[in-house]
Amino acid sequence: MIKVDHIWKSFNNQTVLKDISVEFKKGKTNLIIGQSGSGKTVLLKSIVGLLDIDKGEVKYDDVVYSKLDFRKKKEIRKKIGMLFQGSALFDSSTVEENVIYPLNMFTNMSYEEKRERANFCLNRVNILNANHLYPSEISGGMQKRVAIARAIALNPEYLFCDEPDSGLDPITTLRINNLIKEITDEFNTITIVNTHDMNSVMEFGEKIIFIHMGQKWWEGTNKDILHSENEKLNDFVFANHMAKRLKQIKRI
Amino acid sequence: MQFFYHFGRYFILLTKVFSKPEKSKIYYNQTLKELISLGVNSIGIVIIISVFTGAVITLQTAYNTENPFYPRYLIGLMARDTIILEFSSTMVGLILAGKIGSSIASEIGTMRITEQIDALEIMGVNSASYLILPKIIASVLFNPLLTMISIAIGVFGGWIAGTVTGVVSSEDYIYGIQFAFIPFYVTYALIKTVFYAFIITSVSSYYGYFVRGGALEVGRSSTKAVVYSCILILLSDVILTQLLLS
Ligand SMILES: Nc1ncnc2c1ncn2[C@@H]1O[C@H](COP(=O)(O)OP(=O)(O)O)[C@@H](O)[C@H]1O
Ligand SMILES: [Mg+2]
Numbered sequence: 001m002i003k004v005d006h007i008w009k010s011f012n013n014q015t016v017l018k019d020i021s022v023e024f025k026k027g028k029t030n031l032i033i034g035q036s037g038s039g040k041t042v043l044l045k046s047i048v049g050l051l052d053i054d055k056g057e058v059k060y061d062d063v064v065y066s067k068l069d070f071r072k073k074k075e076i077r078k079k080i081g082m083l084f085q086g087s088a089l090f091d092s093s094t095v096e097e098n099v100i101y102p103l104n105m106f107t108n109m110s111y112e113e114k115r116e117r118a119n120f121c122l123n124r125v126n127i128l129n130a131n132h133l134y135p136s137e138i139s140g141g142m143q144k145r146v147a148i149a150r151a152i153a154l155n156p157e158y159l160f161c162d163e164p165d166s167g168l169d170p171i172t173t174l175r176i177n178n179l180i181k182e183i184t185d186e187f188n189t190i191t192i193v194n195t196h197d198m199n200s201v202m203e204f205g206e207k208i209i210f211i212h213m214g215q216k217w218w219e220g221t222n223k224d225i226l227h228s229e230n231e232k233l234n235d236f237v238f239a240n241h242m243a244k245r246l247k248q249i250k251r252i
Numbered sequence: 253m254q255f256f257y258h259f260g261r262y263f264i265l266l267t268k269v270f271s272k273p274e275k276s277k278i279y280y281n282q283t284l285k286e287l288i289s290l291g292v293n294s295i296g297i298v299i300i301i302s303v304f305t306g307a308v309i310t311l312q313t314a315y316n317t318e319n320p321f322y323p324r325y326l327i328g329l330m331a332r333d334t335i336i337l338e339f340s341s342t343m344v345g346l347i348l349a350g351k352i353g354s355s356i357a358s359e360i361g362t363m364r365i366t367e368q369i370d371a372l373e374i375m376g377v378n379s380a381s382y383l384i385l386p387k388i389i390a391s392v393l394f395n396p397l398l399t400m401i402s403i404a405i406g407v408f409g410g411w412i413a414g415t416v417t418g419v420v421s422s423e424d425y426i427y428g429i430q431f432a433f434i435p436f437y438v439t440y441a442l443i444k445t446v447f448y449a450f451i452i453t454s455v456s457s458y459y460g461y462f463v464r465g466g467a468l469e470v471g472r473s474s475t476k477a478v479v480y481s482c483i484l485i486l487l488s489d490v491i492l493t494q495l496l497l498s
């Protein structure tokens with residue numbers, strides 16, 4: 001379980017996260033939704049410890065992670081897989097080297113074992129025959145999948161995805177979303193996904209939190225969303241006219 | 253205020269850079285890569301600049317001393333000392349700040365804005381140390397060699413210009429470059445080079461490491477990296493000269 005307890009984060013004099021508390025449980029896909037600029041990425045990076053929070057704490061099971069130093073944090077980082085918004089593959093390394101990278105850092109496997117593991121992960125995300133290509137030589141959707149392969153290389157217990165659907169066409173988005181869902185079930189991870197894509201929300205939001213201007217504005221499931229009376233949430237979710245009509249019809 | 257902010261953050265970054273490396277083998281490989289990309293790849297530009305500047309320095313010295321009372325070999329001596337004392341260390345340092353500094357700042361800056369640095373951190377890598385230390389080590393080791401090459405090529409360029417134009421004979425020039433030679437001048441040039449190498453790599457890395465935004469900001473920060481490296485090089489030139497030659 002990950003427990004976020006009253007956290008605050010500001011940059012210079014702009015307060016980005018205001019008193020956010022939330023719990024995430026095992027084997028579930030949790031979504032963080034909100035407009036761009038609302039603080040989703042900052043929240044995700046605060047949870048994984050890429051940003052230091054000002055107040056409050058982040059707990060992984062019983063460990064107060066946000067208070068550990070760099071070396072102690074590594075114990076938990078080993079169990080974290082993260083998919084960044086732009087994939088963040090190392091562009092001077094090949095696809096295979098990218099997936100091997102975390103294995104170099106955290107294990108003492110032999111080179112053969114590492115290659116085997118990397119190939120297993122690449123197969124899992126359906127990347128075949130691209131081992132020796134560089135990130136710039138493959139499509140955006142493939143980059144995302146390679147990044148997922150890299151994120152699962154160490155059998156993570158926690159999987160974080162920052163806007164996995166950004167910059168992808170609807171069909172590729174669907175594929176990536178399904179992949180994340182499958183991996184969550186297979187690896188029994190706590191998965192936390194940032195998104196502003198409504199298809200993903202309706203598809204796989206077992207738990208959703210809605211962030212608005214740095215505050216947690218709403219929390220619930222994808223089914224709850226349809227009945228929610230929260231004005232800001234409705235404005236966000238049913239942003240276009242057609243969706244608004246649909247919701248009205250459904251209410252009647 | 254701004255100054256103290258940058259100054260403080262720069263030193264905090266340096267303490268991160270110099271904290272104990274975790275997997276030394278990976279650092280070793282990175283350092284080899286940087287020796288090639290920062291060092292070996294700069295040999296060409298250093299040779300081209302040194303041969304021409306050596307030639308110009310010799311010609312200028314010759315035309316400024318067209319007095320029959322001056323022995324001609326003084327041209328060789330003065331060209332040599334100018335090249336060693338100022339050109340091959342400081343001028344080459346400034347040129348390398350342009351070449352290496354901008355490439356370091358844009359490489360690290362791009363890694364920052366595309367979140368590759370975050371990806372490293374998530375994998376438990378001390379990104380500051382992993383990205384910056386190999387560059388500092390490679391330059392501090394290799395730039396003295398570049399300075400030596402520059403001195404040799406510069407003096408050679410002077411010989412070509414002097415003899416081809418006939419302002420000084422080959423014998424006079426060669427006699428001049430050996431006359432009253434002070435070996436400490438070379439040491440002084442090499443000491444300066446080491447400081448400059450450190451300034452260029454660490455300052456440029458600093459500007460790359462803390463970029464926020466997009467491609468535009470990466471471009472801006474690499475300009476800043478070059479400008480501030482140059483200013484600091486010139487400033488330390490004054491200080492080191494006072495300390496070492498007075
Ligand atoms: N490192 C930083 N320094 C200063 N401001 C930041 C930083 N990271 C994010 N911000 C600001 O925090 C706010 C929220 O950003 P972010 O979490 O990226 O939004 P999003 O919900 O689109 O992911 C933005 O206004 C952004 O400018
Ligand atoms: Mg974001």
